[in-house]
Amino acid sequence: MGLYPFETIEKKWQNVWREKRAFKTDDEKGNKKMYILEMFPYPSGNLHMGHVRNYTIGDVVARYYRMKSYNVLHPMGWDAFGMPAENAAIKYGVHPYEWTIKNIENMKRQLNSLGISYDWDREVATCFPDYYKWNQWLFLQFYKKGLVYKKKSKVNWCPQCKTVLANEQAEEGRCWRCKSEVELKELEQWFFRITNYAEELSKDLDILDGWPQKVKVMQRNWIGLSEGVMIKFKLSEKVDGYKDDFIEVFTTRADTLGGATFLVVSAEHPIVKSILENKNNDELKEFIKEYERERIQNRFTVGVTEKKGVALGIQVINPLTNEKIQVYASNYVLMGYGTGAVMGVPAHDSRDFEFAKEKNLPIRYVIRPEGNGFYEEDKAYEEEGIVINSPHISGLKSSDAKKKIVEMFQKDQMASFSKQIRLRDWLISRQRYWGTPIPVVYCEKCGIVPLGEEDLPVILPTNVEFTGTGGSPLANIDEFVKTKCPICGSDARRETDTMDTFVDSSWYYLRFCDPKNNDEPFSVEKAKFWMSVDQYIGGVEHAVLHLLYSRFFVKVLRDLGFLNIDEPFSNLLTQGMVLKDGEKMSKSKGNIVDPEEIISTYGADTARLFILFAAPPEKDLEWSDQGVEGAHRFLARIWKLFNENLERIKNVEASVEEDLTEDEVNIYKKLNKTLLKASNDIENKFHFNTSIAALMEFTNEFSYSLRNEKIRPKLIKKIFETFTIILSVFAPHISEEIWSRMGHTDLVCFQNWPEVDPDYLEDDICTIAIQVNGKLRDKIMVEKDLEEEAIEDKVLSSLRVKKFIEGKQILKKIYVKNKIFNIVVK
Structure with missing residues (x-):
């Protein structure tokens, strides 16, 4: 296919760029900055077409803004800790460090063969002490601020391998290595208090105008911030071993209280434990076992398909109707949200409706649509409306009924307004080797002792053996485990858990601002100049955890005085997948296209051009020879x-x-x-x-x-x-x-990006003045017949305009066709 000598040309210019350090970023070069960042990869060994698409998209943007005279930061590094390296050590007998470094070298070579314009002087790898030292330093800052704690938590446990498993290692409820059935076991674990920031993390999604709506929805749902009412349902009889005489529920629909015909609690609710300890209930015991098996298989699943439950043999009293209603333990109520108990209102909640049908429980409609609307009696009506069939509140609108419920019962402390979140604190403990050591020691005299900053880094030892028998190999290295207490000098032992690798990726974009700094994770002044990232690019699979944790880190670092921003990424592009024959490329499907083969046959420019031309970046791309x-x-x-x-x-x-x-x-x-x-x-x-x-x-x-x-x-x-x-x-x-x-x-x-010559524009082109509150802020040239919606997209994407509308409320937009677009803000 040698229609032009791409092999010679591409090697030649890659060498020239490297010799001239063509893409080196100068911190001192002007104030007009542009920080372009693609999510850094795990060094698995080889680039795939998803990587090629991601990095080529970012490269186009970086090259363009350099030509527009921006000071561009476009770095690359490696998310180098993690489970695959440890698995490779067990499988192939190669040390995780060697495996990782070899893979980094290969992937770096592949990236250079694509002509990606990275500033390699800023390269970081999270497995090196000069990076993970600052993971440990940040851990200590979070600890001082009260954002780190240790408590018992249920984890996936393999009884055969005698080790904790990550969710990815518990494949359909079985250990990935020995195939034993996984159990849930309570162990002491380290947590970050991300829930302290839950409300801000949820509300600040509103200011992220440059993020895809679907990503913001996913984050908002994951955080699960809800405003509602706490209501106490009194027990009709005391339950032995249970400390209260009521079960408290959280609901966002207090207006439907009259329709509560049963109550459902999580299988982990304290009242369930009390009943199991004091009564012989074989059906309940079997249900709990099945529930735990399901939990292992669906750790990240918010909903469940089949609603199952068992009657606890107790009743509570509906405070509005004074009726006695049955209490059930069910798999569709989570202990981690609200109080772990919900009132069952089958007429107005589809999950409760399904459960009520299964158990033949009463279904009572207590909300009708406003006006002349009606509800269907064979399914749940979940909208708000006018209350019916409910003592004291019938005839009220839903919004008024919610307030009335609290007014009626708050005197006896039976109801109160409340906010709840679904988000749980971030469990960062990993019982694995290839990760950042947690900078804590245990002393019999002083208890848990965080190390001093002067003791960092705690170096991850290299003399480890991977026997495949389970547990972290760190626990078997005496010279690592045995140490002295920094407070009293007595014998102490080091923490052998390592940090979740999401910690590494939650702040790496800050290290890129100042990667050679040996005295601090980053210079406050350099971060002030470069942050936030102007354009972040990566897969939608990271839409929740990685992005959420990064946002959390920025807010904490802001509160600690290291940053002056609220959010890490101003604009986010989640590129679509690369498909072949309608399916995602994967080894198991045998539909992988090797980027190196394409580059050697057609050249890097061809690979880049095709992957950019075949589909818009946010859409899935179907591979085509x-x-x-x-x-x-x-x-x-x-x-x-x-x-x-x-x-x-x-x-x-x-x-x-x-x-x-x-x-x-x-x-x-x-x-x-x-x-x-x-x-x-x-x-x-x-x-x-x-x-x-x-x-x-x-x-x-x-x-x-x-x-x-x-x-x-x-x-x-x-x-x-x-x-x-x-x-x-x-x-x-x-x-x-x-x-x-x-x-x-x-x-x-x-070269500078060329300016459009206004004297030589076709008749279908016009110039539109963009105003903010009547003041000229930018001009754009567009096709005259462009739809107003498309014009608005271009206006709101203008970087000059964004400076004047960021964080402000847009009151209205006024468009004078082909002349002026005025944005009114306050």
Whole structure:
């Protein structure tokens, strides 16, 4: 497929970029900064097409903003701790460090072969002490602030291997290694108090205008912040061993209290334990066992498919109706949310409806729609409305009934307004080797003792043996475990748990601001300049945990005085998956496409161009061999077109003459339209596919004009120069070669992005003034027939405009077609 000499060209320019350190970031270079970051990878050994897509998207954006005279930070590093390295040690007998370093070297080589413009001087790897020292330092700062604690928690436990398993290791409730059935076991674990920030984490999603709505919804649901009412249901008879004479529930629908015909508690509720300890209930015992098996299999599942439950043989009194209602233990109520008990209102909750049908329990409708609406009696009506069939509150609107319930019962402390969250504190303990040692020792005299900052880093020892018999190998290394108490000097033992690797990735973007700092995790001044990340790019699979933990870290560091921002990532792009034959690429499906094979056969520029052209970044991309060949043919065509005209332009100066012919005016207008299209697409929605399509369309018209010799050499050179600069962000290697062959001694990646020439715009282009509260803040050029919604997207994506509307409430938007777009804020 050697239609142009891509092998020679690509190696040549990769060497030049490396020798010239072309993409090195200078902290001192101007105040107009742009921090572009793709989620750093786990060094698994080989890049896959998802990686190629992710990093190429980021590279286009980084190259573009460098040309727009921004000071660009575009770093790369490695999320290098984690379970796969330990698994490899057990399976292949290779040390996790060796396995990890070898994989890093290979993946770095692959990234360079793609021509990604990283500042490798800022490279970090989380498995090195100069990085994980600061994990430990941050742990200590969190500890001092009261955000770290240790308590018993249920974990996945393999009785055969005698070790704790991560959720990923408990495959369908069985140990991944020995296939034994996994149990839930209570162990002492370390936690971060992320729940202290739950309300802020939920509410601040509203200010993240540059995030996809679906990601914000996922985070909001995970946090599960709810405002509602606590209601106490008195027990009809005392339950031995249970400390209260009531069961308290949390509900967001106190207006439906009259329809509560049963009560449901979690299998882990204290009253269930009391009943098991004092009564022989075989059915309940069996249910608890089954519940625990389900919990292991569905640790991250919010809902359950089949609603199961067992009557506890006790009753409570509905405080509104004074009726005695049955109490059940069920699998659809979680102890971690609210009080671990809910009132069963089957007429107005679909889960309760399903459960009531199964148990043949009463279903009483107590809400009807407002106006002339009606509800169907064969399913739950879950909307608010007017209360019916309820003593004291019938006839009230739902919102008023909720307040009335609290007024009626708060005197006797039977009801109160409350906020609840679904989010649990972050369990950071891992009973594994390949991770950051937790900087704590245990002393018989002093108890739990955090180390001093001067004692950091606690080095992860390398002399470990992986026997496959379970447990962390750290516990078997006496010289690591045995130490002295920093307070009293007595014998002490080190913590052998290591930190969850999500800790590493929760602040790495801050280390990139100042990666060589040996005195602190990052300079406050450098973080103040670079943060927040202007554009973050990564897979939607990290939409909840990684992003949530990173947001938590920033808020804590802000409160500790190290940052002056509230959020780490201003704008987020979650790219779609790369599919083949309609399915995600995977080894098990045998549909993997190897990036190295594509690069060796067609070249890196072809791989980049195809993956950017095949679909918009946020959409899934279907792999196509024909599409790859098409991208290669397009580059070969450009190469041929340039070389056919090289002699005509080699020794002339690029310029636009005043006396252009009609043909020259037309092609120069087309060039300006293509430039405008690429600029708008890159800055606004990253629709690289339409930018590349515009380049292809222009190439067709330019080729026709050149064949007919209707354009003079000076304009031809001007067009080739502008076209090559645009192409360079997508296909940088061939662009550098063409730029060099035109006689330029400097690199194309060092050029300024061309300005659209307003004297040569096609009739369908107009300039719109963007105002904020009536003051001009920016101007954009757009197609005249563009829909108002698309205009609004471009306006709100303007970086200049964002500075004036960030954190403010938009009251209204006023659009005067093709002239002015005014945003009114307060």
